[in-house]
Amino acid sequence: MDLSEKFVKGNGTFVDDIHMPGMLYLGFVRSPYPRAKIKKISGGITHKDVNFDIAAVGEGSEEEQTFSSTAHPVLAKDFVGYVGQPVAAVYSTDPYEAEDLIDSVEVDYEPLPGISDPEKAIDFEPINPASKSNVIVDRYFGKEFPDNVGDVVIEGRFVNNRIATNPIEPRGIVTAYDGDKLTIWIGTQSIYSIKSGICEAMHLPAEKVRVIQTDTGGAFGLKGGLFPEYVVAAWLAMKEKRPVKWIETRREHLMASRPGRGAIAKLKLYADRSGKIKGLKGEVLVDNGAFTGGSGEFSPAFIAMQLAGAYHLENAYVRARSVLTNKAPQGPYRGAGRPEAMFFIEKMMDHLADKLKMDPVDLRLKNAAEERYRSPLGFEVEPSKKFLEAAIKETGYRELSKKYNTGFSFLILYHATSGGESARIQVKDGRLKVWIGGNAHGQRHDVFSKTLINEELGVDESLVDFQLGDTDQIPAGIGAWGSRSAMVAGSAVLMAARMLREKVEKKYGKYSLNHLLGEEWDAYHNFEYSKMESSLGVNVVTADVDDLGKVKIRDCISYYDAGRVLDPANAAGQIAGGSVQGISQALYEELAFDEDGQPLTSSISDAGVATADLLPKFTIKYYKSESTLPSKAKGIGEAPTIGVPIALSRALEKAMGREFNETPIRPELLLRETAVQ
Amino acid sequence: MNPPRFEYYAPTGIEEIVGLLKKYGDDAKILAGGQSLLPLLKSRVVTIPCLISLSEVRGLSYIDERKDGVHVGAMTVDSDLEFSDIIKKHFPLILDCASQVADPLVRNTGTIGGNISHADPSNDFPSVMLAIGAKFVVQGESGTREISAEDFFVDTFETSMKHDEVLKEIILPYWGSNSYGAYGKFKKGTWNFSVAGVAVQLSMESGKINKAGIAITSMGPKAIKCTEAEKYLAGKKPDDSVLKHAAELIVGASQPSEDQYGSEKYKKEILRRLSIKTMGKAIKMDGGN
Numbered sequence: 001m002d003l004s005e006k007f008v009k010g011n012g013t014f015v016d017d018i019h020m021p022g023m024l025y026l027g028f029v030r031s032p033y034p035r036a037k038i039k040k041i042s043g044g045i046t047h048k049d050v051n052f053d054i055a056a057v058g059e060g061s062e063e064e065q066t067f068s069s070t071a072h073p074v075l076a077k078d079f080v081g082y083v084g085q086p087v088a089a090v091y092s093t094d095p096y097e098a099e100d101l102i103d104s105v106e107v108d109y110e111p112l113p114g115i116s117d118p119e120k121a122i123d124f125e126p127i128n129p130a131s132k133s134n135v136i137v138d139r140y141f142g143k144e145f146p147d148n149v150g151d152v153v154i155e156g157r158f159v160n161n162r163i164a165t166n167p168i169e170p171r172g173i174v175t176a177y178d179g180d181k182l183t184i185w186i187g188t189q190s191i192y193s194i195k196s197g198i199c200e201a202m203h204l205p206a207e208k209v210r211v212i213q214t215d216t217g218g219a220f221g222l223k224g225g226l227f228p229e230y231v232v233a234a235w236l237a238m239k240e241k242r243p244v245k246w247i248e249t250r251r252e253h254l255m256a257s258r259p260g261r262g263a264i265a266k267l268k269l270y271a272d273r274s275g276k277i278k279g280l281k282g283e284v285l286v287d288n289g290a291f292t293g294g295s296g297e298f299s300p301a302f303i304a305m306q307l308a309g310a311y312h313l314e315n316a317y318v319r320a321r322s323v324l325t326n327k328a329p330q331g332p333y334r335g336a337g338r339p340e341a342m343f344f345i346e347k348m349m350d351h352l353a354d355k356l357k358m359d360p361v362d363l364r365l366k367n368a369a370e371e372r373y374r375s376p377l378g379f380e381v382e383p384s385k386k387f388l389e390a391a392i393k394e395t396g397y398r399e400l401s402k403k404y405n406t407g408f409s410f411l412i413l414y415h416a417t418s419g420g421e422s423a424r425i426q427v428k429d430g431r432l433k434v435w436i437g438g439n440a441h442g443q444r445h446d447v448f449s450k451t452l453i454n455e456e457l458g459v460d461e462s463l464v465d466f467q468l469g470d471t472d473q474i475p476a477g478i479g480a481w482g483s484r485s486a487m488v489a490g491s492a493v494l495m496a497a498r499m500l501r502e503k504v505e506k507k508y509g510k511y512s513l514n515h516l517l518g519e520e521w522d523a524y525h526n527f528e529y530s531k532m533e534s535s536l537g538v539n540v541v542t543a544d545v546d547d548l549g550k551v552k553i554r555d556c557i558s559y560y561d562a563g564r565v566l567d568p569a570n571a572a573g574q575i576a577g578g579s580v581q582g583i584s585q586a587l588y589e590e591l592a593f594d595e596d597g598q599p600l601t602s603s604i605s606d607a608g609v610a611t612a613d614l615l616p617k618f619t620i621k622y623y624k625s626e627s628t629l630p631s632k633a634k635g636i637g638e639a640p641t642i643g644v645p646i647a648l649s650r651a652l653e654k655a656m657g658r659e660f661n662e663t664p665i666r667p668e669l670l671l672r673e674t675a676v677q
Numbered sequence: 678m679n680p681p682r683f684e685y686y687a688p689t690g691i692e693e694i695v696g697l698l699k700k701y702g703d704d705a706k707i708l709a710g711g712q713s714l715l716p717l718l719k720s721r722v723v724t725i726p727c728l729i730s731l732s733e734v735r736g737l738s739y740i741d742e743r744k745d746g747v748h749v750g751a752m753t754v755d756s757d758l759e760f761s762d763i764i765k766k767h768f769p770l771i772l773d774c775a776s777q778v779a780d781p782l783v784r785n786t787g788t789i790g791g792n793i794s795h796a797d798p799s800n801d802f803p804s805v806m807l808a809i810g811a812k813f814v815v816q817g818e819s820g821t822r823e824i825s826a827e828d829f830f831v832d833t834f835e836t837s838m839k840h841d842e843v844l845k846e847i848i849l850p851y852w853g854s855n856s857y858g859a860y861g862k863f864k865k866g867t868w869n870f871s872v873a874g875v876a877v878q879l880s881m882e883s884g885k886i887n888k889a890g891i892a893i894t895s896m897g898p899k900a901i902k903c904t905e906a907e908k909y910l911a912g913k914k915p916d917d918s919v920l921k922h923a924a925e926l927i928v929g930a931s932q933p934s935e936d937q938y939g940s941e942k943y944k945k946e947i948l949r950r951l952s953i954k955t956m957g958k959a960i961k962m963d964g965g966n
């Protein structure tokens with residue numbers, strides 16, 4: 001059965017579909033306070049039983065510094081830092097009873113004043129007793145330069161508020177222990193992150209842990225890392241020698257998983273009168289949440305380093321900080337720093353164009369990089385002018401902008417290609433089994449894998465069985481995130497197929513399908529890659545606002561450099577889906593908190609996930625190119641969540657005649673003064 | 678999201694239900710379509726040790742034209758109202774409202790009786806009932822009694838039904854052949870519930886408003902009947918300035934509170950604009966005049 005048919009017919013096997021005899025169900029007692037001292041806990045599993053901290057794993061963790069003092073304890077010790085923080089755990093053979101038992105644990109808290117506003121948190125008393133200041137990252141990028149480099153200055157404060165990742169399937173885990181080896185079933189972007197995270201946190205040797213991926217119902221960054229609940233599930237399975245299940249509720253997801261975005265920038269852009277940009281200065285602040293182990297440690301740097309966008313920028317000086325707040329730790333969300341950085345630079349480009357009375361697209365053309373160079377902020381910027389010229393033409397921007405409120409965004413997408421990826425192909429009984437290192441969670445990596453194998457080996461796609469991740473079947477790999485899989489996992493599959501071809505050639509002198517399928521073969525390839533690649537993209541959105549402030553999007557056009565588009569149907573799915581998330585971020589999505597850090601968002605409707613009736617028609621076009629990787633592909637998964645919010649926000653600036661520097665745009669700001677009746 | 682343990686009864690007669698409600702007192706609650714009650718139970722916002730379902734009681738789902746008005750059984754689901762020719766003929770307001778409640782899945786299960794009895798100020802049907810001037814037939818220990826919509830809604834989640842009474846039927850008195858209606862709803866972001874809703878019921882005579890029924894949703898602790906606006910509109914030729922003034926009176930009756938979806942001022946402005954639109958829509962149905 002085709003995968004999509006399998007899911008549509010309800011035949012998927014997600015974590016919660018796993019049932020085992022003797023299974024125990026976990027429930028968590030969570031902090032009701034944003035900040036409090038814990039004086040006493042009576043009942044349940046506590047930190048005295050499971051005394052571990054969460055290991056930082058997954059996307060970006062390789063660049064992370066060590067923050068042991070602010071590490072997230074698996075279960076709270078003497079204080080809590082956010083509403084929803086796991087304090088104790090209970091379990092039962094009945095999932096209903098497990099929830100009942102949550103009320104049986106008594107926790108004596110002494111509430112303390114909390115802080116949710118990251119700007120105010122900078123000077124607030126340290127919320128973690130182990131740190132002297134709430135500022136946990138404070139770095140500078142680029143070099144100071146004089147203010148007189150330009151004739152005009154654009155200045156602004158730009159905000160991407162926190163949003164929940166909200167995959168359809170929330171987090172969940174099943175664990176089992178046979179007295180020797182711990183087995184974990186999980187919906188994940190990386191079985192390797194889960195394995196190394198568990199091993200590191202619980203001090204277990206690698207050979208004692210096996211991680212198996214189940215069908216995974218979306219992730220968007222959420223399922224790349226280790227969470228406290230997983231460690232408790234592993235610990236309990238080992239202690240009781242019984243299978244253990246924990247499934248997150250939506251409410252828990254909104255409180256206590258790692259939401260994305262949560263970044264503020266205060267920036268100045270300097271330019272000469274002709275519109276040539278001369279310098280960028282200012283600061284970026286990331287709302288880290290109460291503990292490290294998410295992505296708040298490295299995202300300030302990642303955002304700052306991209307701030308040149310796809311432009312040529314001579315001077316830049318940016319301070320990048322991350323600050324502790326009384327909220328759940330921040331984590332990666334589709335784009336993970338890329339949408340924030342592009343939002344900041346692109347907003348300024350639009351406002352500079354307004355100031356100089358130029359068409360924003362002409363301003364962008366004037367500043368597009370003509371040659372590859374390293375921006376003073378750190379990242380390499382590829383030549384972008386030719387692409388931009390093609391994009392203006394192919395999207396029909398000039399005509400659209402004459403008739404409608406039109407927004408245009410220009411993005412550079414840095415792919416997380418470094419680290420490479422692995423693949424394994426096994427031939428047995430006339431069929432092929434394929435594993436890749438990064439674990440798909442809705443992107444259909446099976447399709448491009450089959451295409452590449454077919455091209456390399458001539459094997460019919462119906463003879464290929466794509467496998468979910470399993471650390472016992474494919475021992476090493478990285479993960480699926482950062483728009484990387486078609487590039488590095490695709491290349492790994494291709495290289496593994498080439499290895500098979502070579503093996504057959506070596507044995508028989510030449511390759512033939514019959515020789516391949518008639519015998520047993522096995523090929524594992526670790527495709528090593530150390531460079532971070534990039535690609536360019538443009539989004540054009542036209543929109544209007546009615547007299548009640550409802551937004552009507554007319555066009556949502558994507559023009560991306562995807563390299564070789566390995567799988568057009570699923571690439572279109574990625575772009576449409578990402579565009580929906582972009583629209584949602586611009587208009588609706590926010591995890592809101594009161595001043596102390598008490599969450600105000602308690603349902604998925606409140607969280608603002610767009611429904612189908614709110615969506616426009618999507619137009620998708622590609623720039624013709626090929627990457628230098630064996631798969632010839634370039635990543636696109638994150639392009640729409642970068643480009644669409646910017647272009648939509650701009651279209652609405654045109655509709656309303658005012659600046660929108662924050663996502664989401666508050667409905668009040670979309671109400672025109674005088675109603676057209 | 679598992680509810681705490683509860684007892685479940687599904688008797689076939691209303692008398693039995695009343696008996697059970699009496700027996701279990703505050704521990705018991707009626708379960709109709711469950712579209713409001715089950716989410717509350719599953720998220721453990723409430724604990725209800727004893728649920729008494731109306732699902733096995735026959736003859737509670739109907740839409741009948743009778744002498745004094747259209748009679749609707751309490752267990753009639755929203756989608757039956759949405760697609761009823763009788764409703765379409767007499768109360769386009771209800772049709773307009775029903776099609777804007779939640780989504781088709783919820784409308785196939787949620788009942789009109791539950792929507793009203795729940796008395797959530799954000800539910801859409803309470804204001805529609807106030808605008809039409811509906812009467813509710815409730816059955817208790819000592820038989821049945823009628824409560825007018827105006828007397829029914831007391832406060833947030835509170836009605837004038839006694840704990841051991843069951844809402845059986847809704848009577849919608851006829852408004853005459855020249856009557857029209859429309860429901861205006863401005864939704865919160867991606868929510869089904871509204872920032873503001875307004876129910877408008879009118880009867881017309883030679884291009885003039887004969888009688889008006891107006892009530893608002895999500896604009897205070899309960900659905901609010903806008904008596905001043907109703908009185909003002911009666912006998913008026915509905916030109917722009919009349920509608921504008923009526924909208925001011927509607928806003929005057931509102932008591933919105935600030936939340937993450939907007940300030941009081943914003944919500945009042947939305948209500949004002951929505952009211953003008955919705956009255957205009959109802960009036961336009963009075964073909965030609």
Ligand SMILES: Cc1cc2nc3c(=O)[nH]c(=O)nc-3n(C[C@H](O)[C@H](O)[C@H](O)COP(=O)(O)OP(=O)(O)OC[C@H]3O[C@@H](n4cnc5c(N)ncnc54)[C@H](O)[C@@H]3O)c2cc1C
Binds near residue numbers: 711713792801869
């Ligand atoms: C996703 C979603 C979206 C929604 N969106 C909307 C919306 O846009 N607009 C809207 O108006 N509503 C909305 N609702 C709420 C829902 O439509 C109604 O509140 C619901 O239909 C109530 O009817 P029910 O039959 O499901 O009642 P239940 O949930 O079974 O009961 C609700 C309450 O009424 C009491 N009750 C029920 N029937 C009787 C009776 N005959 N006599 C006495 N008491 C009774 C119950 O004891 C309970 O307290 C939404 C609900 C969901 C789940």
